[in-house]
Amino acid sequence: MEGDAVRRHVNEEEATQYSPSAMLRGSSGHVVLAASVIDRHYISRQPRGILMRLVLRIGLSLIAMLSPVWCIQQVSVRRPDVRVTDSKFDIGIIGSGIAGGALAAALRDSGLRVLLLDRRDGPLDTSRGDHIQPAVQPLLARWGVLDRLLAAGAERRAGTRWFDANGKHIVTVPVPDESGAARAFLFLNHEEIGRVLLDTALESGAASVTGVSEWSLTSSAGQWTIDWQVGGQANSATCTLLVAADGTASSVRSRLEIDVEKHRYQFPIAVLYGRQLGVSSERTLDVHLTPERMVSLIPRVGGETKVGFPISAEELGFWKREKEEVLHRQLALWCPGVAFDSLRFGAVYPPVAQQSKPYQGKGAVVLLGDARHAMHPARSMGMNTCFRVADQLAIALTALNPGFTQAQVLPVLAEFEAEFDRDLTPRLAENHAAGLQMDTITGNGFPDLANQLRAVAADERLLHGMALKAAGLSG
Ligand SMILES: Cc1cc2nc3c(=O)[nH]c(=O)nc-3n(C[C@H](O)[C@H](O)[C@H](O)COP(=O)(O)OP(=O)(O)OC[C@H]3O[C@@H](n4cnc5c(N)ncnc54)[C@H](O)[C@@H]3O)c2cc1C
Known part of the structure; x- marks a missing residue:
């Protein structure tokens, strides 16, 4: 890899964040696999509060350190991080949450060079989208993500039950038996879904930088230059297509002055x-x-x-x-x-319902995920829509070869935006209606x-x- 612009190295700090429990780490920077499994599947789910979990973890750490019986297999929890210096990418994605991670995972076999940048330096917020619709599971399987979600502990859910004000069951909406779709919803904590997407993307060669404190964009000669700071160090890379996947309050969107229609719901x-x-x-x-x-x-x-x-x-x-x-x-x-x-x-x-306009300025830019289409959680659609849209975009981009030019990608984006309008605008309107229905504390x-x-x-x-x-x- 000498002379290669992208250098991989082991980042101990990041490894700590992603380890199941920092308490379980030995001095060598390894964990005992059995202890890790017990931690993840038993201790983390203990309902008895932080103190009890802490006591259990300390006990387990001592056993793991002292007893050779636990040393069934040692695994490294070090994650490869990527340092990027003055390099050239086809696609630069700002935001490696669900939308950014999904696009990078969906592009895993495309050969396109992908860079993800995020200011976050830890896991995603656990409270957000965690239920995956039957319709999107086949596309996650196509990306090689579905099996990984199951291996990470995803569970299956049947339909949705509705109850009236007296607690009386009204109806159960089942999961339909349709060919080409799964027979159940899948659920897994949001941060785990994000981790699986990002791992899939990294293993296929995408570069990811987290903990970015400052970044700026300039466009010239059909290329974007992204300059950023991480850990006090300045870095820079170029890309042809810039993807804004930086969430509802997208900084890319405001910096590039992209219009957005917004409805703020009354009740948090x-x-x-x-x-x-x-x-x-x-x-x-x-x-x-x-x-x-x-x-x-x-x-x-x-x-x-x-x-x-x-x-x-x-x-x-x-x-x-x-x-x-x-x-x-x-x-x-x-x-x-x-x-x-x-x-x-x-x-x-x-909650907010918002829909951004497509980018009309200089350079190739597309908005993805909540940056493009934030929605009320009433119908559990936000993350699922990220998957659909990332898949549509990835399919369109896969038609391009590595090293594509701005002139080649712009018509692809125009077609993608037209498809978005056709398919998604009605879904967003429907979700907004459901959001308005839920937006009350006096529903009688x-x-x-x-x-x-x-x-x-x-x-x-x-x-x-x-x-x-x-x-x-x-x-
Ligand atoms: C309470 C709640 C429940 C929900 N339940 C569901 C559900 O059941 N099903 C469902 O499908 N959806 C659900 N959603 C919606 C779903 O969680 C979101 O639609 C989805 O997570 C959006 O992903 P994203 O990647 O677009 O944005 P985000 O998850 O917000 O990710 C944006 C990323 O960009 C990074 N970033 C932000 N700003 C910058 C910056 N300036 N520079 C660099 N990086 C930046 C962030 O660190 C983050 O990693 C729920 C949402 C909420 C709030």
């Missing part, structure tokens, strides 16, 4: 985590149309449940600081028949929606139509 979404009692082994996503608001109970790996519902700004203190039993009581009041063994506050998000049991769902329950054709939509199999 609160996310709690807990262990729900009486959950069947065939997990479902449950939505309760409570007297006040819509409450979603979303399966998480290892038997946990993520609870999501709109709150007012004034209620935030209650959900963040009240005693656990008070939170239990409030949820039980809203959702009769639902009980938790443990419950904790997770995060709060201000959502009588219109409850009646629509009763009609769906009584009509097989309507039920099948709703099942196709939920699975992402119809527009």
